[in-house]
Amino acid sequence: MDIKRSYYEDIELFKSNTILVWSILFLVFLGILPWLVKAYHLLGMSIYILNLITINALVAIGLNILVGYTGQISMGHAGFFAIGAFTTVIFIVNWSFPLYIALPIAGFISSAFGFILGLPALRLKGPYLAIATLGFGMSITTIIKHMEFFGGRMGLQAPKLYLFGTPMKDIHYYYVIMIIAVLMVIGALKLIKTRVGRAFIAIRDSDIAAEAMGVNLTYYKTLSFAVSAFYTGIAGGLYALILGFINPEGFTMIMSIAFLAMVVVGGLGSIMGSIAGAALLTYLDIKLQVVQDIPAIGPALVAFSQKYMSMAGISNIAVIVYGLIMILIVLFEPLGIFGFWIRTKRYWKTWPF
Amino acid sequence: MLGQLIVSGLAVGACYSLLALAMVIIYKTSDVLNFAQGEMAMISTYVAFTLMESHHVPFQWAVILTFLFAILLGASFEFVFLRQAKEPTVLGLIIITLGFEMILMGFAGWKWGPDQRSLDFPVSNIETYNLFGLVMSKINFWTIVISLVLMFILFLFFRYTKVGVAMRATQQNQLAARVMGIRTKWILSFTWAISSMVGAVAGMLIAALGVLDPTMMMDPLLKSFASAVLGGMTSLPGTAVGGAMLGIIENLFGGYVSLAFKSVVAFAVIVLMLCIKPSGLLAKHYVKKV
Numbered sequence: 147m148d149i150k151r152s153y154y155e156d157i158e159l160f161k162s163n164t165i166l167v168w169s170i171l172f173l174v175f176l177g178i179l180p181w182l183v184k185a186y187h188l189l190g191m192s193i194y195i196l197n198l199i200t201i202n203a204l205v206a207i208g209l210n211i212l213v214g215y216t217g218q219i220s221m222g223h224a225g226f227f228a229i230g231a232f233t234t235v236i237f238i239v240n241w242s243f244p245l246y247i248a249l250p251i252a253g254f255i256s257s258a259f260g261f262i263l264g265l266p267a268l269r270l271k272g273p274y275l276a277i278a279t280l281g282f283g284m285s286i287t288t289i290i291k292h293m294e295f296f297g298g299r300m301g302l303q304a305p306k307l308y309l310f311g312t313p314m315k316d317i318h319y320y321y322v323i324m325i326i327a328v329l330m331v332i333g334a335l336k337l338i339k340t341r342v343g344r345a346f347i348a349i350r351d352s353d354i355a356a357e358a359m360g361v362n363l364t365y366y367k368t369l370s371f372a373v374s375a376f377y378t379g380i381a382g383g384l385y386a387l388i389l390g391f392i393n394p395e396g397f398t399m400i401m402s403i404a405f406l407a408m409v410v411v412g413g414l415g416s417i418m419g420s421i422a423g424a425a426l427l428t429y430l431d432i433k434l435q436v437v438q439d440i441p442a443i444g445p446a447l448v449a450f451s452q453k454y455m456s457m458a459g460i461s462n463i464a465v466i467v468y469g470l471i472m473i474l475i476v477l478f479e480p481l482g483i484f485g486f487w488i489r490t491k492r493y494w495k496t497w498p499f
Numbered sequence: 500m501l502g503q504l505i506v507s508g509l510a511v512g513a514c515y516s517l518l519a520l521a522m523v524i525i526y527k528t529s530d531v532l533n534f535a536q537g538e539m540a541m542i543s544t545y546v547a548f549t550l551m552e553s554h555h556v557p558f559q560w561a562v563i564l565t566f567l568f569a570i571l572l573g574a575s576f577e578f579v580f581l582r583q584a585k586e587p588t589v590l591g592l593i594i595i596t597l598g599f600e601m602i603l604m605g606f607a608g609w610k611w612g613p614d615q616r617s618l619d620f621p622v623s624n625i626e627t628y629n630l631f632g633l634v635m636s637k638i639n640f641w642t643i644v645i646s647l648v649l650m651f652i653l654f655l656f657f658r659y660t661k662v663g664v665a666m667r668a669t670q671q672n673q674l675a676a677r678v679m680g681i682r683t684k685w686i687l688s689f690t691w692a693i694s695s696m697v698g699a700v701a702g703m704l705i706a707a708l709g710v711l712d713p714t715m716m717m718d719p720l721l722k723s724f725a726s727a728v729l730g731g732m733t734s735l736p737g738t739a740v741g742g743a744m745l746g747i748i749e750n751l752f753g754g755y756v757s758l759a760f761k762s763v764v765a766f767a768v769i770v771l772m773l774c775i776k777p778s779g780l781l782a783k784h785y786v787k788k789v
Contacts (some may be wrong), residue, residue, distance in 0.1 A: 194689065199789070204639075213590065219589070219590055219593065224608045266770050266773060266774050267774065269774065269777060270777070272589040273526070273532035273589060273732075274728070274732075274773060274777070275591070276532065276534075276593055277532070277724045277725075277728060277769060278766075278769055278770060278773060280721060280724070281721055281724070281725070281765060281766035281770070282766060284717075284721055284762070284766065285762075285763045285766040288760065288762050288763055289760065289763060291762060292759035308555045326562065331548055370585055371560070379587050398717075399717060400601070400604075403597050403600075406594070406597070407594070407597075407598075410590075410594050414590075451609070453609075454608050455609045456609065456611060456612040457612060458612040458613060458614075459608040459609045459610070459611070459613060459713075460609065462604075462605040462606070462607075462608035462609040462713075463609060465601050465602075465604055465605030465608065466602050466605035466609070467605075467607060468598075468601050468605075469597075469598040469599060469600070469601030469602035469603075469604075469605060470598065470602060471598075472594050472595070472598030472601070473594075473595050473598035473599065473602075474599060475581070475594075476584065476587070476591045476594045476595050476598070477584055477595070480588075480591060
């Protein structure tokens, strides 16, 4: 049943008609999602949150290509995110490029930085790589903060964009972002199945063995950094647009950790897992920022804060929950949401047994 | 000017050294890179602050109680979280410490709010000493002295006490150490406790030099990573030297080249060092055998 008879069958996106049908249904669902959200306020969602989830999903996919598939650790993706955001805004505002040119340029500049970071990363492994990328992420924001060209500490105002003469709102951005995201998800799925993706996976499993098999480590490791940075850069550009305002203080180390958390919670080496992880953590983050509004738990937490903690820092509960989720996932479900999904699927397939 | 910059760089560097030492002690023993080190130190410093501010405990008792708290914090983190990880990967361990870092940071933000506070240190940071024609604030002087004393104690501890020797044995070969009758699990908890205590000293000194707030450790954390890399991750004397060097390099860069980009120096040092001599200044390099 699952025998592959040719190479093209192996790299095919839709393995069976069932998957094709479900994928199309899912795309239709994504298309009408804004109306559903508007009409029913599902779980207190808004279109802005949907946009944010999609953008974070893009970053998580990019980071997963690097961390989950190639096995390189990066704790500096907020740096690429910032590069993408600032490049997009500057190209649109200062040099009045249209969005569809500025966004790819931002992606490519970001991936150029990814390539540069990939060069020292060739010699580094594990914890050392984590330190170096952490330093990269923090340095990028420091440099941006101290250069007048990037608006300095004040940051930059994102441009107002027009679609056929009308100013774009969240709903318009939703479709723009979703089209880009669907294309990039398909791109990532394809990339992993082809020669490049298999080289990445070989490097993850054992780089020495991969080199012995003829995988060019220099080429593929830097390529992995570049692709990952490209995804993050594009997402950064979109983030600047929906936020309307960017300043370097926003792109902190916490943001890099949050991206890493999305990948790990979603499942290492799984594109769909990344999307799920990004959706879950982004949603939790936004909802827990205003923890006092949650019914039942909210007032209790407020009372507790007033008695023992401080009210000014109640939004920090979001950070605590984030940290707990990260630790619990690593301890109890190392494959994340994806691993949970696989186990559930296997359970139902072999149900009576 | 030059001497002045070197002296004040040395004081900051001493703090980096202590934080980096705390990190290296753990890294050597258990191969865990502790990203929560900075936040563990920050929480301990907040405990000292609360004891002195709200409960009016005298300074020396506050310090001793803080040490006890730090020991408990480090050992319990190892016991509750790290020990539960079965066959952890490098990334898994990093994620666990990152998660702990976020929990601690969130807790500090929740409990004490985002306000900047100042730790009451019995040494003034306005009065100065005059040493060999160099002006030096009292706090800088005492920071250097305290760090040197602590490093010396650590050296004696690792060289001459039974527990210290057992820790070194565990570092070299955990299985062999266990065969020799060393309770390696206890040793791991103990390592975390000591590291957390050293970190708490670093945290208090950094808070005394600057301010106390939940994000104060972000920058020193990167700096101490840089110091550890400079000294070679597995060498305690190397790390101490590396921290001092980083403090001086950074201050000279800030004084002569550009003050704004001072904090990028640490990153440059990390990358240069890792490219030129990945093993660090004073550590032996082991290449992985297949």
